[in-house]
Amino acid sequence: MSNFFTTYGFLIVSMILGAILGLSVYLPLMSGQLSLASPGFYALGGYIAAILSTQVFKYTGDLFPLPFLGLELLLTTVISAVLAILLGIPVLRLRGIYLAIATIAFVEILRILALNLDITGAAVGIFAIPQPFHSQIEYLWLAIPLLILSMIFLYRLEQIRVGRALRAIREDELASGAMGIDQTYYKVLSFTLGAILAGLVGVISAHFLNTWNARQGTFDASIIFLAFVLIGGSKTFVGPVIGGMILTALPEVLRAMAGTSGLPLPLANFLRDGRLIIFGFLIVIGSIFYPQGIITPELLKRIRWKKSV
Amino acid sequence: MDFNIFLQQFLNGLSVGSVYAIFALGYTLVFSILGIINFAHGAIFTLGAYFVYFLIGGASGFNGWLSNAQLPFSFPFAIALLLGSVLAGLVAIIVERLAFKPLRERGADSLLTLVSSLGAAVFIVNLIQLLVGAEIYTFPDNIYGNLPVAINLGTVEKPVMVRTVQIIIFLVSALTLAVLTYLINSTKIGKALQAVAEDTTTASLLGINPEKYIVFTFFLSGFLGGMAGTLVGSSVSIAGPYFGITFGLKGLGVIVLGGLGNIPGAVIGGLIIGLAESFVPTDYSGYREAISFALLFIMLLVRPQGLLGRKRIQKV
C-alpha cells in the first residue's frame, strides 16, 4: 500500500488539484461565461508562491513553514481577486467565443511577460522551491480541504438565489436583465471566484512541482481545463470535479496499463507509444457518448432518488 | 527610418502575415458555417504537408513505425499538392463525421466541439508521431523549378529582399480569398451556406440539405488547410507533428481580429498581425509574441465583431 502511495501519491494529489481547476473554469461558466483565464491565474499564483518562498521568506529547518504557505495563499487570493475584477469588468461584456479568446489573449500576455522578466526567471523559471511536507502524498492535507470547501461552497451556491441568478444569465442574458438581475455584478463575481480558485491551486502546485516556469498554465492548459468541465458535465459542480480527476488520471492509467505484464506484445507497444493517441480518441468518444457530460443533474437526481427508496 | 528598411520590414510583415492568413482562411471558414472553432485545423494543416511530402516521393525517417518507408511511385509537386490537399480535405470530412456530427445530432453544448476537435487534434498529431516520428521533414529545394530563392526589390547596395516562396504564399492567399469571397457572396451555394450557418433547421425547411453543406465546408477547409500546410512547409520545412498546432493559437487571434467567420477578415487580420510583429522595435523583440494578443485584446474591447465583422444585432 505504501508503495502504491509513493507511486501514485503525486497522481492522486494532481487529480484533486485537477478537480479544483475544473471548478475554477466551471464557476464563470455557471453564468454562461466561457472564460479560459484560469491558467493565467494558476500561473500567477504559482509565481507568487515561487518568488515568495525562494526570495522573500527566510526560515530555518528542513521544511517550509506552513504559516508562510498560508501567507502565500492569502496574498494570492487578494491579488487574484483584484486582478480578476479589473480584468473582468471590461472583458465580461464579451460573449461566448469572444470572451474565451480575450481570456486566452490575457493568458498569453502573462506568459510572454514571464518569459521576459527577470523576477520570473525567464525561460528557466524558478527552481528549488522549498517543500512544506516530507512526501508528496502529504499535499493532500492542503488539496483535500480546498476541494471540499469549494465543493460545499458550490453546492450551496447552486441552491440559493445567487445560483439561480447565474443560471438565468447563462440562459438568456437579456431576459435576466429584464428580471432585475444585475448581470455585470454576477458575472464579475463568478469570474473572480474562479480566478481565486485557480490562483490557490497555482500556489500549491508551485511547491508541489518543485519548480515553476512559463510553461505552466498555457493555452493547452486552457483547453484541457475546459475539457474537465465539459466532459465531466457543465450543469452541476460535480461534473468538473469528476472530469478533472478522470482526465488528469487518464494518461497515467494508460501508462499503467501499458506496464501490466501478460499483454500481447503489439498491444503493449501501442498502449505505450500510442498513449496520447488513445487519450485523444477517448476525448472524442467521451464527447460523443456524454454530450451533456458524464455527470448531469438528472443523473444526480436519479442517484438520490434510488438512495431514498 | 530609412525608406528601404521600412520597405523591407513592410514586405516582411506582409510575407509573415500571408502565412497567418493562409492558415486562417480554412479555420475561419468552418467558424462561418458552424459557429465553432475547429482545433483540429492545425493538425490537418500539418497532415497536408506530410501527404504532399510523401506523394512527391519523400521517404520517412527512422523514428516511427513506418521507418524508412516510401511510396512506390511519385508525383510532380503540382499534382502532389492537389492530391495531398484533397486527402487533407477528406481527413477533415472524417473529423467532421466523427467529432462534430454526433455532437450536433445529440444536441450537445456547442462548446463541447472545442473539446472534441481538440481530441481529434491530439489523436492526429500523435498518430503522425507514432508513424513517422518527430523528425523534421523538408521538401527538396527544386519543387518550384528554377525560381530564384529570393528576389531583390531594392538596389544592390540597399537590397530589399523577399523570399520567392513567400511571394507564392501571398499570391495563393489572395487567390483563395478571391475565390472564396465570390463563392460565398455571389453564388447560390454561398447563400445556402449562410442559411445553414444561421439555423440548420430553417435551412432544411427551405430545401437545403445542411449535412451536404457542412461536409462541403469541412472538405474545403481541409483542402485549404492542407494546401497551406504544404506551402508553409515548403518555406520553413515540416518541423514535426506539432508544426501546424503552433499556428492554431495565433490563427485564432488572426480570425478574431479580422472578424470571426469573415473570409476577407482572415486575410486582413493575418496581414495586420504580420505587419505589427515586423515593426516591433528590436529592443522589445522579446515581446513580439505578445503583440498579436495585445492587438487582439484591444480589438475585442473596442470592436468585438472584428475589423470587418458585422455587429450582431439583437432585436427583442
Add this chain to the structure above:
Amino acid sequence: MDIKTPLLEIKNLYVNYGAIQALEDIDIVVYEGEIVTLIGANGAGKSTTLRAISRLIPPRRGQIVYQGINITRSRPDQVVRLGIAQSPEGRRVLARQTVLDNLKLGAYTRSDKLGIKSDLEKQFIIFPRLAERRHQLAGTLSGGEQQMLAIARAVMSKPKLLLLDEPSLGLAPQIVREIFSVIRQLNESGVTILLVEQNATLALQTATRGYVLEAGKLVLSGLASELLKDERVKQAYLG
C-alpha cells in the same frame, strides 16, 4: 377541381418527445386542391403534426404518404423538393440575412430564374411592407413583418402543399384579412393548404374541411361548414 386524389395521407401517426406522447394515432387526409385546417387548444399537437410532415421530428409509429410516396423516412430537404413547404411556428426567419435574401432562399429548390423573379415581385405586391424593407436584416423586422416574411418565403418555393402554422399570429387585423385572402388565392391557383390556426372562426370559414385535435388525439373531423356549427367546437374554440 378533382378532390378525390389524396395528396397527403397521415396514417396511424404517433410522435413522442422523450417520454411525452405528443401525438397518438393520428389519421389525416388532405386531398388535392383542398384547404384543410387543424384546430385545437394550446399544446394539442398541431405544430407537432406539421413538424412531423416536414420531417423535423421522427414519428414513433405510423406513416406519412405524399403523392403516393412514403416520406416517413425522408429528410426535410427532400420533402421540400417534393413540393411541401412550411411557414413554421415562431417564424424562423434568417435573422442575419436581408429580407430579399430570405425570399431568394425560399426559392432555393427552384431553378427557373424568370419564374422566381416574377414570384418575388408578386410577394412584394402582396406585402408592400416587405418591398419597403427588402434590404433590411430580417432579424430587425417587427414581429408582424417577420410573420409576413415567413409566409412569403414559404410561398416562394412554389409548393404543391403549403403548411401554415398560425399565419395570423401577431398580425394586425387588416393584414390578417389580407393573409386569408392570399390563402384563398393561392388555393385557387392550385396550391393545397394545411392550415393550423387559432383564429378558428376565420380558419373554418376559409377551409374546406377541418380536424380537431385534443391532447394529441383527433376528436372530431368533418366539413368546415359543419364544424362551424358544431356545439362542441363553438364552445371550446370559437369563444
Add this chain to the structure above:
Amino acid sequence: MDSSTPKELSTILEVKNVTRRFGGLVAVNAVSFTVEEQEIFGLIGPNGAGKTTLFNIITGLLPPSQGELIYQGESITKCKAYQIASQGIARTFQNLRLFGNLSVLENVAIAHHIHYKTNLLKSLFGLPPTRLEEEETYNKSKELLSLMGLIDKQEQLARNLAYGDQRRLEIARALALKPKILLLDEPAAGMNPSEKLALSDLIRQIRSDFNLTVILIEHHVPLVMGLCDRIAVLDFGQLIALGQPEIVKNDPAVIEAYLGDE
C-alpha cells in the same frame, strides 16, 4: 418612495416626447402619453408601428434617441434594464425569451430574486432566514403557476412547452417580480378565442389582486376594446390617437391605419 405622503397625482409613468431611430428609420417618433395607476392601457397599431420598440425603451433595453421617461416622479431614462425591473416595471416578450433550459418552476423562481437581499455569505451557510426565503420563493412561484394554469408542468423544461403555454409562463415570470407596472407584448398571440377571453379575465383579476398597472400590446381588437381603460394608437412611430376604446374605435385615422372597415 415614501408612501405616507399623500399623492394627488396618480400618474405612474410618463412617456415624454420619446423618439427612437434605427439608421434612417424613425421607429418611434416623438411619442408622449401618461399612464395612470391601476389602469389597463392598450397600445395598438399596425405591424412595425413601433410598439415593441417603445416597450424596449421603457424597460431600458434600448436607449431612446430623444425624450424622457418618468416613473413615479423620477426619471428612469438612463437606468439599466435590471434597475428598471427592480424598481417595479416587468414585461413579457413578443418573441418569447424564457430561460429555455430551466424548468418552468425555476423560470418563475428566478424572478423572485430581487425581493430577497440576504447576502451571499449568509445564504451560503444556509442560515434559517435564507432557508425560509428559499421556501417562500418556491411557494410563491407555485402559486403563480397555479394562477396561470401551468402547475402541472412545473418540472418541464420551459422550451418544451407549447407556444401558448410559453406565453403564459412569460406572464407568470413577469408577475413574480411583483411589479407596479406590467408590460404585456401580445400576450394572447397563439391562443384561440376562448382562451383569449379567459386571458382577458385573468388580466383583470391580476390587476386588482396585485394592484398593478397594465400596459398591453395586442392585435386582437375585441380583447383590447373590452379590456382596456384607455388606448393609444401608433402608426409609423407616431401617436395618432389616444383615449377611451369607443373613441379610438371610431376615430377615422385609426380605422384607416389599423382597423380597416369590416
Add this chain to the structure above:
Amino acid sequence: SQTNTPTTTTSNTQNSPASTSEAIPIGIAVAQTSNVSLLGQEQVVGAKIAEQFFNQKGGVNGKPIKLIFQDTAGDEQGTINAFNTLITQNQVVGIVGPTLSQQAFAADPIAERAGVPVLGPSNTAKGIPQIGNYIARVSAPVAVVAPNAVEEALKINPKIKKVAVFFAQNDAFSKSETETFQKTIKDQNLELVTVQKFQTTDTDFQTQATNAMNLAPDLIIISGLAADGGNLIKQLRELGYKGLIIGGNGLNTSNMFPVCQKLCDGVLIAQAYSPELDNEINKAFRQAYLAQNKKEPPQFSAQAFSGVQVFVEALTALDKKTPIKSLSLADLRSKLNQEILAGTYETPLGKIAFDPEGEIKQEQFFVAQIKVEPDGKNTKFNFLK
C-alpha cells in the same frame, strides 16, 4: 521495418519474463511524445544502442541490464509521474533523464528524496547538479561549451567586430547559452550590435533577420533548437547574409540539415560530442548508430548512450566490491551513486568524470564546421577542434 523501431526493441526485453528476474533495471525518462520528442527520440535511440551493446559485452559481470522507458511527455507533471513510476513501481537502480532542464528541476528533487541516482543526459541549465547528492549529469553545462566556437570563428576571420545574437527565449537551454555567448563577446572585446529573441515554435524569422542585417554584423550567433535554428540560418542566407554563423549546442544535430540544406554550409557549431572522436567506444557506438539510422549520431544520442554506460560501469565496479545481489535496493542505489561520482569513464564523449556535486568533468569539446557537398545531399560536420 519493425526492428528499426526503437520502441519495439525495448518491449521485447520488457515483456519477456526470462530476463525480468535477472536483469538490472535502469530507468530512461525522456520525452517520447509532445513537441520535445524530437530530442527525446534521439535519446531513446542512443540508450537502446547502449543496452544492446553492453548486454552483448556481458552486462554487469554477466548480469544483463534492462532499460525501462517511461515517457515524460514534455511537461513537468508527466516527468514527475514517469520518475515516480520508475522509482517505486519499476524499482530501477537509477534513472537517465529527463530531456529538458525545466523538467529536471521538477522531477530530480523527487529522485533526490527517494535516494535514486539520476544522470541528466541533456540538462544543461545552471543549478542541476546542485539539486542534490543523487543528481549528476553527463551533459556539459553550456558555459563550458560555447566560448570555444567564438574563438574558432575569430581564427577563421580575425576581422570580426560586430556580432548579432539570436536566441530562443522560451527555451531554458538557449537562454542560458546565450548569456555565455554574450559574455564571451564582451570578453573578446567584440561589439554586440543586437540581441534578437524568438520562440522555438517560430518558423518565420525574416523580420529578425533583416533587423539584424541592417546593422551589418560580421558574425551571427544563434542559440536555439534544430527546427527554428535551421530555419533562421536558411532565411538569413536566403535574404543575403554572407558572414559567419555560429550555432549553439541545440543546433548540434543532423536534424537541422534537412531544414537549411545547402545553406547550412559553413556554419560553426559548438559541440560536446563529435562522431569523429577517436576512441574504441565511440567507434563502436558510431558504427551501431550508422548501421541503424544511416546518418551520423547526434549529440543527444551520444549523451544518452554515455548515461547508460556510466550506470553499467559503476554497477560493474560496485558489484566487484559488494555483490549487487546482497544489497537491498536502497543500499544499492546509494552505493551506486557514490560509485558513479567516484569513477572515470571512457565514453563516446571522451573521458569524463564527476565533481563531488555531480557536475560533469569533460575533457574534450569540439567545434565543427558544417560541410555540404556541392550536390547538396551529403552534409557532415568537419571538426576544427
